[in-house]
Amino acid sequence: MPHQSASTASGTVTRHAPATAGDILFVTRKWAPAVGGMETWSHQIAETLDKHAEVDVVALPGREDGSPPSILRLLLFPFTFIARLLRRRTPATLLIGDMALWPFAMIARLKGKPGTILIAAHGTDVAFHRRGGFKGRLYGAYLRIGAKLTGSAKVIANSRATAEVAAETGWTDSIVIPLAADCGAIKPAPSHNGKILFAGRLVTRKGCGWFVREVLPALPETVRLSVAGTRWDAAEDFVLEDPRVEFLGPLDKDALSSAYAESLCVIVPNIDPLNGEYEGFGLVAPEAAAAGAVVLASDHGGLKDAVLDGETGILLPSGFAQAWIETITQVLNWTSEHRAQFTQNAALKAREHYCWDRVARQVLEAAEER
Numbered sequence: 001m002p003h004q005s006a007s008t009a010s011g012t013v014t015r016h017a018p019a020t021a022g023d024i025l026f027v028t029r030k031w032a033p034a035v036g037g038m039e040t041w042s043h044q045i046a047e048t049l050d051k052h053a054e055v056d057v058v059a060l061p062g063r064e065d066g067s068p069p070s071i072l073r074l075l076l077f078p079f080t081f082i083a084r085l086l087r088r089r090t091p092a093t094l095l096i097g098d099m100a101l102w103p104f105a106m107i108a109r110l111k112g113k114p115g116t117i118l119i120a121a122h123g124t125d126v127a128f129h130r131r132g133g134f135k136g137r138l139y140g141a142y143l144r145i146g147a148k149l150t151g152s153a154k155v156i157a158n159s160r161a162t163a164e165v166a167a168e169t170g171w172t173d174s175i176v177i178p179l180a181a182d183c184g185a186i187k188p189a190p191s192h193n194g195k196i197l198f199a200g201r202l203v204t205r206k207g208c209g210w211f212v213r214e215v216l217p218a219l220p221e222t223v224r225l226s227v228a229g230t231r232w233d234a235a236e237d238f239v240l241e242d243p244r245v246e247f248l249g250p251l252d253k254d255a256l257s258s259a260y261a262e263s264l265c266v267i268v269p270n271i272d273p274l275n276g277e278y279e280g281f282g283l284v285a286p287e288a289a290a291a292g293a294v295v296l297a298s299d300h301g302g303l304k305d306a307v308l309d310g311e312t313g314i315l316l317p318s319g320f321a322q323a324w325i326e327t328i329t330q331v332l333n334w335t336s337e338h339r340a341q342f343t344q345n346a347a348l349k350a351r352e353h354y355c356w357d358r359v360a361r362q363v364l365e366a367a368e369e370r
Contacts, residue, residue, distance in 0.1 A: 023054040024367065025088075025114070027081055027104050028097030029074065034062020037283065038122050041158075042097055044180065048360040056091070058084050078107060085111045093118065093367040099125040099166070102146035105153050116367045117153040121174070123280025123302075126166045130276030143169035154366060158281045159302030165278065177362045178305040181286035181354040182253070186347050189262045189292065191336060195246070196328070197263035197293075199228045199256060199284050202236035205277045207269035207298065207318075209236045214321040215269075216244060219328060228259055260291040261343075265331050268297035268306075271319050282306040286354035289313050289346045294331055294339070296324070312350045 026046055030038040042059065049055050060077050062068050069077075081104060090112035096104050096119040105117045129140030147170030155174040157163035163174040196216075198208045208227065216225055221244075228248040231237065240247045251259060260266055266288040270279045279301035286306055289295045295313030297303045307313040316323050334342070 023056060023091050024049060024093045024095055025056045025058070025091035025108075026095040026097070027058045027101065029060040029069070029077060029101060030097055031059035031061045033064055033066055034068050035066040038098060038125075040182065041120070041122070041179065044356050045095075045359065045363065048356040049363065051357075052360055052364055056084075056088065078104070082107060082110075090114060092116070095363070095367075096120065098122055099143060099146075099155075099171070102143070102150055102153070105150045116369070117150065118156050118363070118366055119150075119153050119171075121155050121157045121162050121166050121171070123158070123162060123278075126162060126169070126171070127276065127278060127280075129169060130165070132276075140169055143171070147171045154369075156363065156366060159305040161278055161301040161304070162280050175362075175366050176305065177359055177366070178354070179281045179283060179286075180356040180359045181283060181290050181350065183287065183290040183351050183354075186261075186290070186292050186351075192264040192339070193262045194222060195224045195226045195263055197226050197228060197259055197266045197288075198269075199251075199260075199266065199288070200268075201230050201232040202227070202239060203233045204235060205270055205273040205279065207271045209239050210271050210319065211267060211269045211324070212239050212242050212245065215324045215328070216242070218321070218325045220332070223264065223328075223332070226259065226263070228256060257287075257291045260288040260293040263293060265294040265296050265328060267324075268295065268303060269316075269318075269324065270298040270300045270303060272300070279303055285313055286350045289350035290354065292343045292347050294343060295346070296327060296331070306354075308349060308353060312346045312353070 028042040030042045032039060046055060046057050058081055060069050060073060085108060092115045094105065094108050094114040094117045099119060099121050102119060108114055129136050129143065155166050155171045157166060157174045157176050158179050160176050163176055166174055200206050202208055224244050224246060226246045226248055228251045230250055239245055268282055268285050281302040285295050285297050285303060289312040295307060297307045297313055297315055298318035299315040300318035307315055309315040314327060316327055
């Protein structure tokens with residue numbers, strides 16, 4: 001592994017690898033001890049790429065409590081990046097961790113144009129302009145300027161939906177590389193517990209409220225819904241007041257993996273909210289499949305790339321209650337043999353496809369394209 005140096009005054013962690021003709025300079029503002037999906041992606045892609053190429057990482061760590069870095073440290077980060085560039089040769093590939101950091105491509109060109117510039121796109125970093133208002137319009141203008149100035153930069157989108165949203169602000173040169181799942185042990189259950197499981201934040205776009213209103217009442221009374229996650233949006237609080245809903249709160253990795261496998265099915269019922277938000281990918285879907293769950297997900301946003309329909313789960317029309325009612329009823333009536341075969345095949349396929357080695361290989365292929 002490349003050496004990881006001590007933190008600088010700005011709090012930036014720099015991992016140095018020898019510069020070679022095929023080296024990658026990876027810059028990210030999403031790094032531990034901050035916690036989140038983009039932080040996980042940054043760590044995993046750095047670790048996995050390092051198995052195949054020389055990787056030099058310049059990362060801005062979060063705060064000890066898991067929150068993002070301070071504004072001051074964010075403002076100092078470009079200067080740290082410049083200092084790093086001055087100490088090394090021009091990289092063959094510059095990999096930028098998210099769309100908000102597109103100016104780093106311009107900074108890198110001051111030293112010499114990298115062979116390839118890749119900018120990762122995740123979700124909010126490309127879709128914030130959809131929220132409207134002054135901040136949304138300002139961020140949209142910021143991305144449009146970046147699309148014009150960066151020229152040959154290529155977007156690595158975590159789903160087709162993310163690529164489409166990136167194109168709204170002019171970023172039309174995209175390659176879709178679906179994310180990988182953090183797969184724990186496969187925990188086969190001899191039978192399900194009769195409960196449907198929803199895992200994630202209680203926000204409108206994730207569809208739990210819609211499911212409780214439109215689908216749950218039409219299912220047999222014996223079927224219950226368990227919610228593993230966090231209260232987030234007050235508009236979804238009614239979900240936890242339903243007598244057929246059990247609130248588990250946040251679960252650790254092992255407990256969540258067991259809950260996936262033991263459930264009747266895991267639902268990811270995303271819908272279209274009015275504020276333009278969308279699901280960039282939907283990691284719950286491959287994680288649950290890899291654990292041995294029956295995954296039912298909306299054919300919506302990034303979930304279309306987070307589920308291999310009929311293999312790692314089943315895609316259903318977003319917001320079409322009858323389709324969900326019928327499919328859950330069918331799953332409820334599956335024989336134990338059919339269920340075992342489906343979940344075993346889904347787990348193996350999910351682990352094969354949604355793995356970090358596949359992600360790294362596709363990033364390297366994108367880097368090699370000129």
